[in-house]
Amino acid sequence: MSKKTPQAIRGTQDIFGPEAEAFAFVVETFERVRRLYRFRRVEMPVFEKTEVFARSLGETTDVVSKEMYSFDDRGGESLTLRPEFTAGIARAFLTDGWQQYAPLKVATHGPLFRYERPQKGRYRQFHQIDAEVIGAGEPQADVELLAMADQLLKELGINDVTLHLNTLGDAESREAWRAALIDYFRAVKDQLSEESQERLEKNPLRILDSKDPRDRPFLADAPKIDAFLSEEASAFFAAVTSGLDAAGVKWVRAESLVRGLDYYRHTAFEFIPDEGSPSAAALGSQSTVLGGGRYDGLMESLGGAPTPAVGWAAGIERLAMLVGDRFGLLPPPEVAVAVENDARMSDAVGLVSFLRREQIEVELFAAGSARKRFDKAKKANPVILISLDVRDGKASQSLQVLDNAYERLGYVLATYEQRYPLP
RNA sequence: GCGAUCAUAGCUCAGUUGGUUAGAGCGCCGGUUUGUGGUACCGGAGGUCGCGGGUUCGAACCCCGUUGAUCGCCCCA
Structure with a gap:
């Protein structure tokens, strides 16, 4: 290769061969399954005003300032390559009059951009499939969305992942729990890892899934969300879990599964490979295959009326890795x-x-x-x-x-x- | 942002303590052979050893930098 040949951008990929076939298989299966659940297809812009993402993310400064691809256009306006689908879809819901279709079930897929250190299953330009239900505050929406995710994974032939489920409660529950966690960890602050001492100030919920052995002794006895749930929040979670049982979706309770952002409420979930399974081995430390939750607080941060919503997204590259050679080959010609x-x-x-x-x-x-x-x-x-x-x-x-x-x-x-x- | 490992032909890799024109298999191209066929054999193209500096009489090999990949940490919308 001549040194005059330009290199591809770090963290981007040229997908070809079996990987490309597996990628297409994931997208085609998603398209088929989302029709079964009657989700409408949407196409979204690849870039938005920076404030669309900055306002929805709130004060998580690391993410906003270091991990977004932002630039000024010729008019001097700050734009950002989308790092996620949800904020753009929420913006469209408010600016395009989609309220009239609520509850609105939409699905999309395409490239996203995050300025992060590349690793296995983690790229700067990566691709996700995405499903959202906007304007639906009832637990049945969560159940339908999760059933669709579960069926998608099954139809992709991925059977060794399990739904890990938690609730963050409503805004009051969540705040009370958060305050209790801060009190609890502050009392033992000196014995925590440096990272967790910092998290105590910035993102205390994240201490719960720390991998540092110094933190682990304190995790088991940390306050549990269940003790802080309001009656409504408890009932909501119970409705979600019984709905999943009725739909035949297997799940496990994951009390330490959290979301960093303030707009998340109630249901939070991730599909994670079972320990020791082929999928776990294939993914390395990037273990979550599909994740999401209820984000009832998002619309307000974008200046809209309070609007309940729930959604999930999944990395196509990671799904394609799990699909592997089973579906990853262009079949022989007829x-x-x-x-x-x-x-x-x-x-x-x-x-x-x-x-x-x-x-x-x-x-x-x-x-x-x-x-x-x-x-x-x-x-x-x-x-x-x-x-x-x-x-x-x-x-x-x-x-x-x-x-x-x-x-x-x-x-x-x-x-x-x-x-x-x-x- | 931090740490570790790695980078030789299109692909997978050899390359001995630094020592002449850097090799193999597969693939590719051409030819011979095989009387209908995934064969065997012969030949060929393709590499300034990621890039840039340094040490040395001499560097793929040692040192520094840089780019990229991989595996972790941080983060994970």
Whole structure:
């Protein structure tokens, strides 16, 4: 490679081959499943005014200042490449009059951008599928959304992940719990890790999922959200869990599963690979496959009326890794046509065009050494292999059925021969 | 933002304590052979050893920097 060739941007990926096929499989399956649940498709801008994300994220300065791709456009306005779908969809809900469709179920997918250190399953331009229910405050919305996520994962063939579920309660519950956690950890502050001492000020809920051994002795006895839940919040969570049971969605309670941002209320969840499972091994430390929650407080931060909403997103790259080679290969062609003599090129082009119009997947082998085209065609492992050649001065062809299970092809080919008899 | 490991042909990798024209397998291209066929054999193209400096008579190998990848930490909307 010449040093004049520009390199790809750090953290971006050129997806090709099995990974690209697995990626497409994830997106196609998502499209199919979201129709089953009657989610409407939306397409969103890749960039927004910076305030769309900054205001929705609130005071989490690290995320806003260090991890967003922001720039000033020619008019001097600060714009940001979307780091998430939710804020943009919420903005559209308010500015485009989508309130009239509430409760609105929408689904989308596409690229997102975060300025982070790349790791396995973590890129600066990455891709997510996303589903949101806006304007629905009842627990049934959470249940339907989670059932869709569960079915999606199953239909992708991912069976070794489990729904980890928690509730953060309503605003009052959440605040009371947060205050109790701060009191509890402040009393033992000196014995906590440096990171957790800092988290105590910035993001105390996060201490609960600390991996540092110095913090772990204090985690078990930390105040639990359940003790602070209002009656309504308890009833809401109970309705979600019983709904999941009725829908046949397996779940486990994860009391330390939290969300850092203030706008989250009630349900919070992540689908996480089971310990020791193939999926866990495939993902490394980036373990969450799909995550989301209820964000009843978001619309107000964007200047809208209080609007309940719940949603989730999942990284397509990570799902594609779990799908792996099971669905990650472009299947062999139904028909391979080898042109062993260039005099037969027109016949071959006519044949493959006909077959493709009949919705048959065909690969044409007509380049390179004429004598090796047959070998290449055979290596493609088609159901049917056709070769066109010239023998003793006359056109000749052969047809091999390598997998005679496929009767439709025989029918289509017979039709072709009837219509355009080969010499 | 922090730490560790790594970077040699299109791919997977060798390359001995620093020592002449840097190798293999696969793939690719061409040819011979095989009387209808994923064969075997022969040949070929393709690398200033990520990039830039330094040490040395001499660097793929040692040192510094840089870029990127990988694995953790932090963060995770």
